[in-house]
Amino acid sequence: MTKIAVKLHSRSVVGAAFVAxxxxxxxxxxxxxxxxxxxxxxxNWNGFNLxxxxxxxxxxxxxxxxxxxxxxxxxxxxxxxxxxxVVLNVVGLPIAMMINTKVxxxxxxxxxxxxxxxxxxxxxxxLWQQMLGPYGLINHVVVNTLHWRSTPIGFLGDPHMxxxxxxxxxxxxxxxxxxxxxxxxxxxxxxxxxEAASIDGAGAMRQLRYVTLPxxxxxxxxxxxxxxxxxxxxxxLVYVLTNGGPNNxxxxxxxxxxxxxxxxxxxxxxxxxxxxxxALAAVSALMxxxxxxxxx
Amino acid sequence: xxxSNEFKERxxxxxxxxxxxxxxxxxxxxxAFTTGAIPGGASTxxxxxxxxxxxxxxxxxxxxxxxxxxxxxxxxxxGKVNIESVPFAPYFTKLTSNIDAGSxxxxxxxxxxxxEYQTLAKSGALLNLTKYLKTGFxxxxxxxxxxxxxxGQVYGIPMDMNTLTIAYNEGIFAKLxxxxxxxxxQLIALAAPLRAAGDQPLGVNEMDGWxxxxxxxxxxxxxxxxxxxxxxxxxxxxxxxxxxxxKAASNVQSxxxxxxxxxxxxxxxxxxxxxxxxxxxVAMMYPAGNFDTSLVNQADNGKFKYGLFPFPPVVAxxxxxxxxxxxxxxxxxxxxxxxxxxxxxxxxxxxxxxQAEEEANNFIPSSASFAVPANANPIYKQMTGxxxxxxxxxxxxxxxxxxxxxxxxxxxxxxxxxxxxxVDLQAAASK
Numbered sequence: 001m002t003k004i005a006v007k008l009h010s011r012s013v014v015g016a017a018f019v020a021x022x023x024x025x026x027x028x029x030x031x032x033x034x035x036x037x038x039x040x041x042x043x044n045w046n047g048f049n050l051x052x053x054x055x056x057x058x059x060x061x062x063x064x065x066x067x068x069x070x071x072x073x074x075x076x077x078x079x080x081x082x083x084x085x086v087v088l089n090v091v092g093l094p095i096a097m098m099i100n101t102k103v104x105x106x107x108x109x110x111x112x113x114x115x116x117x118x119x120x121x122x123x124x125x126x127l128w129q130q131m132l133g134p135y136g137l138i139n140h141v142v143v144n145t146l147h148w149r150s151t152p153i154g155f156l157g158d159p160h161m162x163x164x165x166x167x168x169x170x171x172x173x174x175x176x177x178x179x180x181x182x183x184x185x186x187x188x189x190x191x192x193x194x195e196a197a198s199i200d201g202a203g204a205m206r207q208l209r210y211v212t213l214p215x216x217x218x219x220x221x222x223x224x225x226x227x228x229x230x231x232x233x234x235x236x237l238v239y240v241l242t243n244g245g246p247n248n249x250x251x252x253x254x255x256x257x258x259x260x261x262x263x264x265x266x267x268x269x270x271x272x273x274x275x276x277x278x279a280l281a282a283v284s285a286l287m288x289x290x291x292x293x294x295x296x
Numbered sequence: 297x298x299x300s301n302e303f304k305e306r307x308x309x310x311x312x313x314x315x316x317x318x319x320x321x322x323x324x325x326x327x328a329f330t331t332g333a334i335p336g337g338a339s340t341x342x343x344x345x346x347x348x349x350x351x352x353x354x355x356x357x358x359x360x361x362x363x364x365x366x367x368x369x370x371x372x373x374x375g376k377v378n379i380e381s382v383p384f385a386p387y388f389t390k391l392t393s394n395i396d397a398g399s400x401x402x403x404x405x406x407x408x409x410x411x412e413y414q415t416l417a418k419s420g421a422l423l424n425l426t427k428y429l430k431t432g433f434x435x436x437x438x439x440x441x442x443x444x445x446x447x448g449q450v451y452g453i454p455m456d457m458n459t460l461t462i463a464y465n466e467g468i469f470a471k472l473x474x475x476x477x478x479x480x481x482q483l484i485a486l487a488a489p490l491r492a493a494g495d496q497p498l499g500v501n502e503m504d505g506w507x508x509x510x511x512x513x514x515x516x517x518x519x520x521x522x523x524x525x526x527x528x529x530x531x532x533x534x535x536x537x538x539x540x541x542x543k544a545a546s547n548v549q550s551x552x553x554x555x556x557x558x559x560x561x562x563x564x565x566x567x568x569x570x571x572x573x574x575x576x577x578v579a580m581m582y583p584a585g586n587f588d589t590s591l592v593n594q595a596d597n598g599k600f601k602y603g604l605f606p607f608p609p610v611v612a613x614x615x616x617x618x619x620x621x622x623x624x625x626x627x628x629x630x631x632x633x634x635x636x637x638x639x640x641x642x643x644x645x646x647x648x649x650x651q652a653e654e655e656a657n658n659f660i661p662s663s664a665s666f667a668v669p670a671n672a673n674p675i676y677k678q679m680t681g682x683x684x685x686x687x688x689x690x691x692x693x694x695x696x697x698x699x700x701x702x703x704x705x706x707x708x709x710x711x712x713x714x715x716x717x718x719v720d721l722q723a724a725a726s727k
Contacts, residue, residue, distance in 0.1 A: 047389065049419050050396050069702070134560020135572045150494075156503075156563030159709050243503055246562035247709040248702065262385065264694050265415060 034278065040271035047267040060272035070273070072248050073256040076163060080170070080252060081231030087171050088227050089220070092178025097212075099179070100186040110183070113176040121173065125240035128169045132156055159249035162242050166250050170237055174230070178223055185219035186212070221291035228284035232277050253277050343636035344373030347403035350391065351624075354381035357657040358624060364653055365644040373640050388412050395421050395629055403638040407452045407627040409443060411694025416627070417451040423628040423635055426450045432643050434651075434663040437683070440622045442527065443690040454622035454662035455645050456586070456654050459683045460510055461604040461618050463584035465576060468495055476605050479612035480547060484554035490579050496558035498551075499578035501569040503562060508704035509697070510583050510619060510689055511551075512717075514607040515544035517617040517687035529725070530692045536721035545707055545714035547610065552708055562709065576600065582607075586623065586659050586679065604678040606685065620686030622662060699724030 044056040064070050095113060099106045116124065131137045132155035139152035155165045189212060197207045213220075235254040238244065244251040244259070253273055261270035349366070353359060359381070366377035380402070382390060388408070394400040407413050407422075416422050426449050429436075433453070440454040464476070472493055477483040487497045500507050516526060519540040528534040529541075551557065558564075558578045566587075573581040584604055606618035626645070628638045644650055651661035655669065658676055660683050668680045691697040703720045706712030712720070 046415055047392065049392070049421070052419065129563075129568075133563055133568055134558070135568070135575075135577045139560070151559040154560060154563070157560045158562075159711075162563075242563070243505065245503055245505070245705060247705045247711055259698070262389070263411075264698055265388075265411065 037271045037274050037278070040268055041275045043268045043271075045267045046265040047261065056268055060269045063269065064272070064276075069248055069251060069256060073244075073251040073253050076249075076251055077232065077234075077253045079163065080167065080234060081228055083167050084170050084174070084231050085224060085227040087167075088174055088178045089224065091171065091175045092223070093182050093216075093220075095175070096179045096182035096186055097208075099183055110179075113179045115176065116173045117176045117180075119173070121236040122240050124169060124173050125237050128165070128172075129156065129241060132165060156242055157246055159247050162246060162250045166238055166241055169241060170234065173237070174227075178227070181219060181223050181226075182216065185216045189215050218292045221288050224291055225284055225288040228287070229281045232281045232284065343640040345375040345634050345637050346378070347375065347632075347634050347637045347641055348378040348380060349404040349641065350380050350382050350387070350402040351406040352382055352384040352387050353406070353624070354383070358659070361645070361650070361653045361657055361659070365641065365650055368644045368649065369637075369641045372644075373637065375637065377641055391629075392416070392421070395631055398631055401629050401631040401633070403628065403632040403634050404641055405627050405629060407625040409622055409625055409690050410692060410697050413444070413452060413625070413627070414446055414692035415694075417446050417449075421630055422451040423630050423632065424449050424451060425453060425628065425639075428639055429453070432639075434646060434665060437662050437664050437686075439620065439686050439688055440662045443621045443688050444625065445527075446692070447531075452622070452625040452627045453642050453646065455624035455626060455642075455650075456622075456659040457620055457662045457683055457686065458585045458587065458623045458689075459618050459620040459660060459679055459686045460514070460583035460585050460689065461606045461679070461682055462498065462580050462582045463573060463602050463604055464580045465573070466601040466603055468493075468576065468579045476603070477608045479608050480550070480610045482612065483608050484551055484556050486579075487554050487556045491555065495576075496572075496578040498556050498561075498580040498582055499558040499564055499569040499572050500561045500582050501564045501566045502557075502705065502708060503565050505701045505705070507583055508708060509691075509700045511548045511708075512541075512544050512700060512704050513619040513687070513689040514582075515547040516541065517607075517619050518609050518614070519543040519547070523687055526688055526691060529721075530696075532725070535718075536696060536725050537718035541721065542714045542718045545704070545717045548704070549707055549714055552710065557708070562705075573602075574600070585620070602675070604675065604682070606682050616682070616685065618682040618686045619689045620683065621689050623659065693725060695724040695727050696721050 041060055042056055042058070043053050044059070045053040095109065099110050119127075129136070133139070134152040134154070134157060138155070142148050143150065143152055154161055156162055193211050193215070194207055197211050202210065233254055234252055235258070238250055238252050238255055239258070242250040244255040254277065257270050257273040257277070260266045260273060349362065351358070351362060353362070359379075362379050366379060369375075369377055391402075391405060394402075407416075413422075429450060436454055437457060440457055441450065444450055444452040444454060468490070469475070472489050472495075474486055474489065477486060490497045500511065502508055517523070520526070525534060525538065525540055529536045529538075558572075561569075564572065569578065569581050572578045606616045608616055624645075626642045628635050628642075632638050646661070646663065651663055651666055654661045655666075655672065655676070658673075660666075660680055666680075668677055672680075691700060699720050700717075703712050703717040707714065707717060
């Protein structure tokens with residue numbers, strides 16, 4: 001063996017040693033659970049006794065067709081994903097641009113927007129519950145102080161309003177996240193480009209359309225994909241705020257998965273739902289390169 | 297010469313072998329004596345030794361009850377009781393994983409009163425306790441035992457009982473001249489004067505899910521005079537879509553139509569409805585039971601007075617019936633290494649001393665012969681007074697149980713009819 005070959009060999013061993021911990025972690029805590037879920041989705045199992053596991057084929061997936069609650073959960077999750085992704089970006093980007101222009105109060109705005117992100121979703125849900133509950137702060141003001149209504153507004157208890165309330169709470173919590181990422185992207189936008197556009201006679205809107213947005217396109221792609229993935233797997237906020245109710249009006253795929261796995265002990269069916277969420281999140285992740293304008 | 301040497305050598309080996317066998321036998325006998333496998337042979341009394349107990353009651357008044365039972369067990373039988381509070385969410389996953397693996401299996405486990413109990417019992421994971429109940433245990437409340445009987449066999453021991461009733465604010469009732477209703481129509485009729493006075497009628501923590509089903513159970517207590525249809529439907533010997541079950545849902549629907557339930561009930565949790573009741577924002581709350589009297593008291597430091605009554609019968613003059621069932625249920629995993637000791641610990645939680653401790657903490661002992669002390673607080677006296685009338689609130693089939701929760705949630709929001717509820721339950725049972 002030549003010296004070069006020995007050196008290359010030792011370098012590859014060292015490289016493998018560096019990669020090994022991450023590979024082991026990835027295999028144990030990501031790859032194996034995903035493969036286990038994929039395998040369990042094709043079984044009938046109550047989660048208790050491994051001796052009672054049985055092959056179910058595509059039975060769990062074909063059951064989706066006749067499961068009305070699954071349909072509702074899927075529709076609510078799609079609505080949640082689409083609305084939060086659109087609103088978070090429509091709110092986050094302009095606010096980031098406002099802060100970037102250093103308008104009066106921009107520091108306060110930045111902190112105010114970012115603050116909710118420091119709270120856990122469970123705490124956020126409890127706060128919103130306290131405010132919007134039938135005997136919470138807002139209803140107390142509406143009913144007892146202002147006498148606008150004789151009965152409380154069913155922010156969380158009315159099936160027609162509950163999903164809207166969940167969306168509102170989610171947007172409140174995560175708008176600062178988008179704002180922060182866009183702000184970081186705007187910080188790296190070279191001033192020369194905007195100055196050159198300005199000298200060429202481009203107004204604010206043209207600068208935005210032809211300079212800022214194209215420059216931010218990779219950032220937008222990442223932010224949108226993160227929002228999409230976050231939306232597909234939303235759980236904690238919904239679980240605490242409404243527990244999927246009333247009457248399944250805020251049931252999401254993830255809360256329905258929890259119900260199937262840990263209340264009904266239908267691990268096979270719950271795994272099929274989990275696989276659906278993983279597939280939807282994977283498709284969203286694959287969209288990133290297309291959104292960023294990169295070749296796929 | 298060689299024969300003599302061979303003989304000596306054989307004798308030497310034989311002696312060594314006998315000595316080895318003797319030592320091993322002695323060791324086995326010693327172990328058997330000390331572990332109690334040979335009755336009367338151990339220094340520890342039979343049924344003693346270290347055991348572990350799993351429960352999910354962290355932070356509640358149940359913990360001192362469990363711990364004191366452990367002290368009594370230790371002083372009487374020897375050995376320690378390791379009580380471990382496992383959060384409810386991963387409880388059954390952790391328990392079944394340990395049972396499957398055969399390691400870390402606790403000797404005594406708190407058990408759920410619905411699906412998991414039946415699943416574990418059927419899979420052989422729980423010890424059949426039927427024959428053991430004949431020795432050293434009090435006679436238990438019939439309804440409680442009915443809830444825990446699976447194909448004639450019992451796998452759980454009820455430590456105490458839940459009795460679900462309606463709590464009412466005596467101050468608001470007195471102010472408006474309202475009386476405790478004697479019939480369903482009178483109960484529904486309370487809504488109008490309460491609302492007219494700016495008070496919300498009956499708060500129900502619908503967001504928690506389970507009270508929706510309990511509203512139905514409260515009515516089945518009346519619509520099924522045999523008090524056996526739920527057990528039969530669970531066994532598959534009658535349909536879930538029978539008229540008595542549909543009628544129970546119709547009764548609840550009449551409450552919805554009569555605007556009996558407080559606005560916002562779908563988004564109330566147990567703590568928020570207790571707070572609303574304690575602060576006088578709702579005139580009544582359901583379900584009131586041993587699990588939330590302390591919450592109500594905390595809500596307003598017990599300043600206001602309240603009383604209890606079960607859902608009244610459809611026709612005035614009939615006997616009032618509460619719903620209820622076992623609260624803390626003890627089971628012993630079949631893989632417990634010390635079932636005799638586990639039984640002794642459970643006996644300590646349900647014997648006369650155990651019952652007195654439960655009473656001191658506002659829990660209702662499940663012993664059929666439990667007598668309420670004369671100096672018990674009035675609410676406790678009312679609760680225990682209704683306890684013998686308590687009808688089951690348990691469905692073993694977890695699919696049906698969940699379907700009931702969903703259908704009742706739909707019924708309360710006006711999207712599911714009583715007839716549809718029956719159809720949904722039967723469909724869930726057929727899955």
